[in-house]
Amino acid sequence: MTAAPNLVTLAQKTRTSARSLALEPIARRNEALESIANALLSHADEIVAANQADCAAAVEDQISSALYARLKLDRTKLNGAIAGVRDVVKLADPIGELQIHRELDTGLVMKRVSCPMGVLGVIFEARPDAVMQISSLAIKSGNGLILKGGKEAVRSCMALVKAIHAGLEAVGLDASLVQLLTTREETFELLKLDTYVDLIIPRGSNSFVQFVQNNTRIPVLGHADGICHLYVDKAADFVKAIPIVIDSKTQYPAACNAIETLLVHESIAATFLPQVAIALKECCVELRGDEATCKILSNATAATDEDWVTEYGELILSIRIIRNVDEAIEHITRYGSRHTEAIVTEDAQTAAQFLAEVDAAGVYQNCSTRFADGFRYGFGAEVGISTQKMPPRGPVGLEGLVTYKYQMVGNGHIAATYVGDQAKPFTHRDLD
Amino acid sequence: MTAAPNLVTLAQKTRTSARSLALEPIARRNEALESIANALLSHADEIVAANQADCAAAVEDQISSALYARLKLDRTKLNGAIAGVRDVVKLADPIGELQIHRELDTGLVMKRVSCPMGVLGVIFEARPDAVMQISSLAIKSGNGLILKGGKEAVRSCMALVKAIHAGLEAVGLDASLVQLLTTREETFELLKLDTYVDLIIPRGSNSFVQFVQNNTRIPVLGHADGICHLYVDKAADFVKAIPIVIDSKTQYPAACNAIETLLVHESIAATFLPQVAIALKECCVELRGDEATCKILSNATAATDEDWVTEYGELILSIRIIRNVDEAIEHITRYGSRHTEAIVTEDAQTAAQFLAEVDAAGVYQNCSTRFADGFRYGFGAEVGISTQKMPPRGPVGLEGLVTYKYQMVGNGHIAATYVGDQAKPFTHRDLD
Numbered sequence: 001m002t003a004a005p006n007l008v009t010l011a012q013k014t015r016t017s018a019r020s021l022a023l024e025p026i027a028r029r030n031e032a033l034e035s036i037a038n039a040l041l042s043h044a045d046e047i048v049a050a051n052q053a054d055c056a057a058a059v060e061d062q063i064s065s066a067l068y069a070r071l072k073l074d075r076t077k078l079n080g081a082i083a084g085v086r087d088v089v090k091l092a093d094p095i096g097e098l099q100i101h102r103e104l105d106t107g108l109v110m111k112r113v114s115c116p117m118g119v120l121g122v123i124f125e126a127r128p129d130a131v132m133q134i135s136s137l138a139i140k141s142g143n144g145l146i147l148k149g150g151k152e153a154v155r156s157c158m159a160l161v162k163a164i165h166a167g168l169e170a171v172g173l174d175a176s177l178v179q180l181l182t183t184r185e186e187t188f189e190l191l192k193l194d195t196y197v198d199l200i201i202p203r204g205s206n207s208f209v210q211f212v213q214n215n216t217r218i219p220v221l222g223h224a225d226g227i228c229h230l231y232v233d234k235a236a237d238f239v240k241a242i243p244i245v246i247d248s249k250t251q252y253p254a255a256c257n258a259i260e261t262l263l264v265h266e267s268i269a270a271t272f273l274p275q276v277a278i279a280l281k282e283c284c285v286e287l288r289g290d291e292a293t294c295k296i297l298s299n300a301t302a303a304t305d306e307d308w309v310t311e312y313g314e315l316i317l318s319i320r321i322i323r324n325v326d327e328a329i330e331h332i333t334r335y336g337s338r339h340t341e342a343i344v345t346e347d348a349q350t351a352a353q354f355l356a357e358v359d360a361a362g363v364y365q366n367c368s369t370r371f372a373d374g375f376r377y378g379f380g381a382e383v384g385i386s387t388q389k390m391p392p393r394g395p396v397g398l399e400g401l402v403t404y405k406y407q408m409v410g411n412g413h414i415a416a417t418y419v420g421d422q423a424k425p426f427t428h429r430d431l432d
Numbered sequence: 433m434t435a436a437p438n439l440v441t442l443a444q445k446t447r448t449s450a451r452s453l454a455l456e457p458i459a460r461r462n463e464a465l466e467s468i469a470n471a472l473l474s475h476a477d478e479i480v481a482a483n484q485a486d487c488a489a490a491v492e493d494q495i496s497s498a499l500y501a502r503l504k505l506d507r508t509k510l511n512g513a514i515a516g517v518r519d520v521v522k523l524a525d526p527i528g529e530l531q532i533h534r535e536l537d538t539g540l541v542m543k544r545v546s547c548p549m550g551v552l553g554v555i556f557e558a559r560p561d562a563v564m565q566i567s568s569l570a571i572k573s574g575n576g577l578i579l580k581g582g583k584e585a586v587r588s589c590m591a592l593v594k595a596i597h598a599g600l601e602a603v604g605l606d607a608s609l610v611q612l613l614t615t616r617e618e619t620f621e622l623l624k625l626d627t628y629v630d631l632i633i634p635r636g637s638n639s640f641v642q643f644v645q646n647n648t649r650i651p652v653l654g655h656a657d658g659i660c661h662l663y664v665d666k667a668a669d670f671v672k673a674i675p676i677v678i679d680s681k682t683q684y685p686a687a688c689n690a691i692e693t694l695l696v697h698e699s700i701a702a703t704f705l706p707q708v709a710i711a712l713k714e715c716c717v718e719l720r721g722d723e724a725t726c727k728i729l730s731n732a733t734a735a736t737d738e739d740w741v742t743e744y745g746e747l748i749l750s751i752r753i754i755r756n757v758d759e760a761i762e763h764i765t766r767y768g769s770r771h772t773e774a775i776v777t778e779d780a781q782t783a784a785q786f787l788a789e790v791d792a793a794g795v796y797q798n799c800s801t802r803f804a805d806g807f808r809y810g811f812g813a814e815v816g817i818s819t820q821k822m823p824p825r826g827p828v829g830l831e832g833l834v835t836y837k838y839q840m841v842g843n844g845h846i847a848a849t850y851v852g853d854q855a856k857p858f859t860h861r862d863l864d
Contacts, residue, residue, distance in 0.1 A: 023788060102810055108799060110809060117821060118791065198821050213649075219822050240844030247846035355839045356455060359550065367540060367842025376850065377542060377838070378534055378860035389549060389630050390651050391823065394838050406809070406826050407787045410799025412672030414679035418808065428810035 007189045010179055011146065011196035015119050017174035018144030022116045026093040028171070032139050036167030037085040040078070040132065043163035048075055050159035051128060058152050063126075066254070071126045071152055081132045084381070088136040091380040094398040095142050100406075101431045105424065107411040109431070114404045116142035118198040121190050123148045123212065125204045128156035134201075135164050135178050137381055141401040146197065148181040148190060158182070191216035199401070201384055206311065221400055223387040225337035226256025227311050228369045231328040231354070232272060233345035234265040240366055241344040242276050247368040248342065250283045254313045256385060257340050257362075257372040261308060261318045263328045266292070269321045273297055285315045292321040308335045325350050329357050336360060339387050340372040340394075361387060361394035439621045442611055443578065443628035446551050449606035450576030454548045458525040460603070464571050468599030469517040472564065475595035476510055482591035483560060490584050495558075498686070503558045503584055513561040516813070520568040523812040526830040527574050532838075535861045537850075539843040546836045548574035550630040553622050555580045555644065557636045560588035566633075567596050567610050569813055573833040578622060578629065580613040590614070623648035631833070633816055638743065653832055655819040657769035658688025659743050660801045663760040663786070664704060665777035666697040672798055673776040674708050679800040680774065682715045686745045688817060689772050689794075689804040693740060693750045695760045698724070701753045705729055717747045724753040740767045757782050761789050768792060771819050772804040772826075793819060793826035 021029070040047070051073040058071055073081075100112035120143050124130045131147060138145040149157040157180055165175035181190060190197065194217045202212040202222045209222040230248050232241050248259040264272060273296045280287065281299065288307050289300035300319065307318040308331075322328050325343075332341050340362035343354040351365040362372045372395060374382025379397030386393050392400040417424050453461070472479070483505040490503055505513075532544035552575050556562045563579060570577040581589040589612055597607035613622060622629065626649045634644040634654045641654040662680050664673045680691040696704060705728045712719065713731065720739050721732035732751065739750040740763075754760050757775075764773050772794035775786040783797040794804045804827060806814025811829030818825050824832040849856050 019789065019791075104803070104808060104810065108803075115791075217645075219820065237844070243844065243846050247848050251847050251851070351841070355841075357451065359451075359547075360837065362838045362840065364840040365842065367840055367845040368847045370847035371536070371540075371840060371842075371845070372838075376536065376847070376858065378536065378858065388651065389835050391835055393835055403821050403823055403825055405792065406794045406804075408794065408796040408799055408803060409783070409787075410797065410803075412669070412675065413799040413803070414675050415683050415800045415802030415808070416679050419683070426808065426810065 007181075007186060007193065008196070010176075011119065011193050013176040014144040014146055014179055015196050017177045018116065018119050018142070021139070021144065021173065021177060022095070022142040024142070026095070029139055029142065030089045032168060032171050032173055033085055033089045033136050035171045036136065036139070036164050037082050039163045039167030039170065040082050040085065040160070043159065043166065044075065044078055047078060047156065047159040047163060048073065050155040054128075054153055054155045061152075063152060067126050067152070071128065071156075073128050073156055077129060081129045085132055085136040088140050088381055091140065091398060094140070094402045098432075099404055103429045103431055104408075104426050105413065105418075106427065108413045109409050111407045112404050113407060114402045117401055117403055119144040119146065119196055120401065121146045121148075121193070121197040121200045121218065123187060123190070123200070123202045123204070124150065126150040126152045128153045128160060130203065131157055131160040131164070133381065134383070137383055137398060137401060139177070141398050143401055144177050146179045146181060146190060148187050151182075151184070154182050188215075191218065194218045203384060221384055221386055221392070221396065223256055223339065223385050225311055225387065226258070226339045227261070227309065227335060227337040228257060228259045228340045229261045229263055229328075229332050229336055229342070230259045230369065231263040231325070231332075231341075231343045232265065232268070233325060233343055233347065233350055234267045235347035235350060236265075236268065236272070236344040237346055238272060238275060241272065242279050244342070244344055244366070244368050245276050246279050246283060247370055249280070249285055249317050250315065251368070251370050253315050255370065256311075257369050258313075259317070259342075259369055260310065260312055261320065261335070263331060264293075264319065264321050266321050266323055269293070270296055273319070280317065283315065285317050287317055287319060289319040290321060293319045311337075325353060329354065332358055332360070337387055338389065339385070340364065340369045342367065342369050361385070439613075439618060439625065440628070442608075443551065443625050445608040446576040446578055446611055447628050449609045450548065450551050450574070453571070453576065453605065453609055454527070454574040456574070458527070461571055461574065462521045464600060464603050464605055465517055465521045465568050467603045468568065468571070468596050469514050471595045471599035471602065472510070472514050472517065472592070475591065475598065476507065479510060479588065479591040479595060480505065480507055482587040486560075486585055486587045493584075495584060499558050499584070503560070503588075505560050505588055509561060513564045517564055517568040520572050520813055523572060523830060526572070526834045530864075531836060533863045535863055536840075536858050537845065537856065538859065540845045541841050541863070543839045544836050545839055546834045549833055549835055551576040551578065551628055552833065553578045553580075553625070553629040553632045553650065555619060555622070555632070555634045555636070556582065558582040558584045560585045560592060562635065563589055563592040563596070565813065566815070569815060569830060569833060571609070573830050575833055576609050578611045578613060580619050580622060583614075583616070586614050620647075623650065626650045635816060653816055653818055653824070653828065655688055655771065655817050657743055657819065658690070658771045659693070659741065659767060659769040660689060660691045660772045661693045661695055661764050661768060661774070662691045662801065663695040663757070663764075663773075663775045664697065664700070665757060665775055665779060665782055666699045667779035667782060668697075668700065668704070668776040669778055670704060670707060673704065674711050676774070676776055676798070676800050677708050678711050678715060679802055681712070681717060681749050682747065683800070683802050685747050687802065688743075689801050690745075691749070691774075691801055692742065692744055693752065693767070695763060696725075696751065696753050698753050698755055701725070702728055705751070712749065715747065717749050719749055719751060721751040722753060725751045743769075757785060761786065764790055764792070769819055770821065771817070772796065772801045774799065774801050793817070
């Protein structure tokens, strides 16, 4: 491999290409996506071979089986990802949306129009299919992209980006729209490029996301924690509650929208907990309970204060018995990460209180927390889940990759006309 | 004065009150605003007297006349600010707006609903009327508020907040919804309260805003710079161009939306510049030009590279002659702060290129940059102007003080149903 090119030069080139892409009509951007999908298909052998080399090296390095599963990109997974690129073609154009159209005065008209962010910096872990997903979302939204993948996937990522470059060039677009960084040093450099990069999207562990947030002046779209709760109310229907507990905890325990803590109303604890414990035991979930829980469940160990603030990410569930919905909300306010919080109840008033008062990106009644996901919300594709409070919040689709600008056209209008004793009033009339 | 109360306790109280306020219907929040307006009116003598004491102390401290003008709150200004509080009553409710209403599957319905941010921390300078404006916007949007005013205005701010507390209490709301900090030490403490404060809005000098951005993990809504340009194209109508230059530069030179640099097309420079220079001279504007400009204008001094990156904030204008619209866009891309950029031209194609390609919160044709303002945009009231690229961008009204959450109601729905070989498809049908 040759020496890493100067990162500023690289970012400048991406920025320039992105400025041109931003002006391309949606037909051209979709054509580019189709071309990329075709190029990925025609480079499939090369991509799969590169991934096999990554996988062989990973086995030698004795990486975990979970990491290996994410790294592996066989023909089936590749075909699925290529289909995903074509799915992005079908999404509505996020650019050029007229959000406000207003006459301020006769002949002075303002439009607020959505437009691309500019250049995105995306740092991800071992999962090479992220390259295809993120590249297609970036091109669709008219943005340039600087990617940094995990070192385990370096050969796969290089083969994928080579194919993406071929796809871009086949329709006359600049290959520098999508750049790949391969070294850890470049990650640090990337975080300093606040003149050239408009948004950083880190995809990885909580501590990694926090590291990124603390080490860049570029806005960061990412979630730091996913401590989600499920509250089973006294008016819960157990027939719904038990499958929801199981799904929320075990359907994919490593996901940020899986629950870590089960809150149970005291008046149903003695009947509900033994039933749910059987189902949880079948799924090999380790239970940690407060004192009251341990009295009911002999197989639960005592939870400590640490348990309420821990995102296990595995088959462990902490359980606490509480007195009412207010106490449940209080617990969630204190320990939750404002990601996704759910209640199981048939009582409409209690549910309404929970949905109104709990401060989280997602507040659910009678369904699994695992629905907190861009695909499931119908956003078509997801750039990530945000636990920041300012929008974009929760699962973020293409809208997280665009911003807007105010365009105003006048006919010699000056502000002085609208100031002082003789001030002309504004009409402020919405058009269309 | 008693010792400053513990800031964490204070912020916790504000947070708790804000959680209650968030649940109040719009009628109650508007009632609170009317009550605050009445209380300000009945406390008017006390407020004006407190302000006179601040002004007397300021004269003793020999503060600048500009600062004095901002500090002064006479009866007329106070009545105007009280009318402003009543104006906020008329604005649409920013809370509870149904942004998305979607069926994911039969019986599984998602709503995206706007909701308050929580607690706002607002740090402002000597201008006491900001207390009334910001408090009314915070209450309207269901947020708690921690204010820190400039030390010159401490007596005025205390009198104003006392009246606001009376107004809140008169309708049975908690006075701790609006808190006032008075010492510089408390400002530093406020920036550390990321558990209790959801958004910091600094209003002050550029360097102060940057200081805040660099010293808090709380999201900051503020603009760091306002280096705006006006480009007079070869196809400009001078009858429009000259008043636009004068208005953009001199109508309020200290404003962030005033221009610092005039770009002029080379083919009209020899005729346009002498004409605009006469008008600028009448307004006492000092001119600094590039070499070509200085050849045409004998009263312009030579501009240095420093001039293109300087926000003068006073009656100084830098002038550069450029070859075409591309060079104008290039200059703006390099030196602009992405605030507001304008072109004067009768050529529709050139205008379209400028509006599409210039990356700024505001891009204008044939009107003054001074229109970049929340009131003028018809937002009713403004919390500030944002030069960050992610939304909210540009002048920000009430929408900058709210976020949203996803509420989902199911009937026992679990994610496992929608995964794997037997996966049930989502319906993703928008309702209403």
